[in-house]
Amino acid sequence: MRVAVLEGGRSSEHExxxxxxxxxxxxxxxxxxxxxxxxxxxxxxxxxxxxPVTLRPAGGLLDCEVAFPVLHGPYGEDGTVQGLxxxxxxxxxxxxxxxxxxxMDKVVFKDLMQSAGVPQVGYAAVREGDDTAALAGLGLxxxxxxxxxxxxxxxxxVAAAEELPAALEAxxxxxxxxxxEAMAHGMEVECSVLGNEAPEASLxxxxxxxGDWYDYGAKYRPGGMELVVPARLPESxxxxxxxxxxxxxxxxxxxxxxxxxxxxEDPRGHPRVLLNELNTIPGFTQTSxxxxxxxxxxxxxxxxxxxxxxxxxxxxxxxxx
Ligand SMILES: Nc1ncnc2c1ncn2[C@@H]1O[C@H](COP(=O)(O)OP(=O)(O)O)[C@@H](O)[C@H]1O
Ligand SMILES: [Mg+2]
Numbered sequence: 001m002r003v004a005v006l007e008g009g010r011s012s013e014h015e016x017x018x019x020x021x022x023x024x025x026x027x028x029x030x031x032x033x034x035x036x037x038x039x040x041x042x043x044x045x046x047x048x049x050x051x052p053v054t055l056r057p058a059g060g061l062l063d064c065e066v067a068f069p070v071l072h073g074p075y076g077e078d079g080t081v082q083g084l085x086x087x088x089x090x091x092x093x094x095x096x097x098x099x100x101x102x103x104m105d106k107v108v109f110k111d112l113m114q115s116a117g118v119p120q121v122g123y124a125a126v127r128e129g130d131d132t133a134a135l136a137g138l139g140l141x142x143x144x145x146x147x148x149x150x151x152x153x154x155x156x157x158v159a160a161a162e163e164l165p166a167a168l169e170a171x172x173x174x175x176x177x178x179x180x181e182a183m184a185h186g187m188e189v190e191c192s193v194l195g196n197e198a199p200e201a202s203l204x205x206x207x208x209x210x211g212d213w214y215d216y217g218a219k220y221r222p223g224g225m226e227l228v229v230p231a232r233l234p235e236s237x238x239x240x241x242x243x244x245x246x247x248x249x250x251x252x253x254x255x256x257x258x259x260x261x262x263x264x265e266d267p268r269g270h271p272r273v274l275l276n277e278l279n280t281i282p283g284f285t286q287t288s289x290x291x292x293x294x295x296x297x298x299x300x301x302x303x304x305x306x307x308x309x310x311x312x313x314x315x316x317x318x319x320x321x
Contacts, residue, residue, distance in 0.1 A: 001033045001309055004064035004090070006081065008040040011073030012174065013151050016220065020284035021070040024305060027286065028068070031302035033309065036062055040071065058089045066312050067092040068305075070284055073150045077281040078104035091316030093308040094256040095280040102252050103278045106179045107147045109252070113275055116251055118244070120275050121263070122182040128172050132164060138182040143213075145181070146174035150279065152215045157183070184263035184274055188214060189231045191245040191260050192282070192293040194307060196315050199249050201242035202293035204262075206231035219283070227289055229296040233264060237271040248278055256311045258282070259290045 005028070007021030008014050025035035038061070039047050046053040048062055061067055067090045069081050079101035085092045095103070103109055107125045114120065122138050125147070135142065144167035146154040154174035156167035171178035188209075192202040208226040211218050218224035230238055245260035259282035265272040282290040286301045294304050 001066055002064045003028050003033050004036045004038050004061045004067040006038045006069040006071055009071040010042060010044045010075040012153050013072035014042055016151055017070055017072050023285040024070050027301045027305045031306040036064055057087050061088050061090045066309050072281055074148055091312045093312045095254045099252045099254040100280050103280045104148050118275050121184050124180050126178045126180055135180050141183045143181045144168055144171050145179050146171045147177040147179055149174045157213055186263055186265040187267040189241055189262045189264050190289050191241050192290045193245050193249045193258050193260060196255050196311050199246050201245045202297040203230045204238055204241040205229040205293050227292055233267055233271055240273055255315050256308055
């Protein structure tokens with residue numbers, strides 16, 4: 001297959017996307033595909049080999065049979081590029097417009113999961129200028145985040161009430177809406193999901209951190225984090241995590257791939273699994289958690305990419321029947 005790999009993008013996660021995309025192109029090549037790099041600049045310009053890419057509705061994309069968006073954050077992971085690919089009529093890997101948009105917005109996602117009865121931490125949405133008195137009910141520490149971002153950008157852990165205004169400012173630098181969350185205590189566990197109609201979950205992995213929480217440095221600095229697979233949890237809790245990951249994936253009508261992230265409180269006693277988020281385009285280097293969890297589950301990186309290409313074609317064919 002000739003596969004267009006969309007990389008870079010307009011979000012603050014541009015760098016991360018470029019690293020993921022280089023690995024995806026190498027893996028696709030290894031799997032026997034032809035990878036075509038489509039570079040999206042920070043200004044939103046699309047180029048291929050330095051030449052501007054011309055887009056025509058229903059006109060495809062550089063004669064590629066499939067597109068693989070490897071874009072993190074707003075303007076890439078949020079349904080905007082997915083909508084454009086629908087208009088071009090190119091099959092593409094991963095979630096469609098709805099699931100992409102829902103998962104990008106932490107407030108909409110949490111509200112939806114709450115209405116479905118999925119266990120999560122307590123939280124509140126905050127707009128600039130809102131009265132923050134009610135946030136005291138969440139206790140301390142709290143995590144303050146922009147509603148739509150990733151890679152821990154704009155997130156602060158607030159241990160004392162007087163730190164809250166600066167933390168909200170940092171979140172509002174990224175988005176006009178912020179979310180403030182009660183702190184979960186315990187283990188961070190992530191589970192990769194792959195599939196369309198009958199999605200499968202990988203073995204869950206445990207994130208072991210050097211520092212206090214999983215910030216940008218811990219995510220991308222070598223040695224900032226250690227992944228333990230499977231997570232050191234009782235078998236029943238591992239099964240529960242996998243079932244929840246598939247349930248959440250299905251509820252938001254995700255497709256192709258996603259990484260579902262959890263907090264597990266009291267992991268060695270009576271584990272209580274809380275949903276954190278669903279990432280529709282998780283970090284995608286060969287050593288990223290998404291791929292490593294499938295590797296530990298017996299699926300190599302090139303095979304994983306190959307499967308995602310197949311799933312993209314399968315979904316496109318089904319939806320255009
Ligand atoms: N409510 C919370 N309780 C404990 N830790 C949290 C909480 N929210 C976020 N964190 C920490 O911050 C990290 C990033 O938060 P997350 O919501 O996953 O944002 P991002 O979308 O940027 O990955 C988490 O992996 C975790 O280490
Ligand atoms: Mg996260």
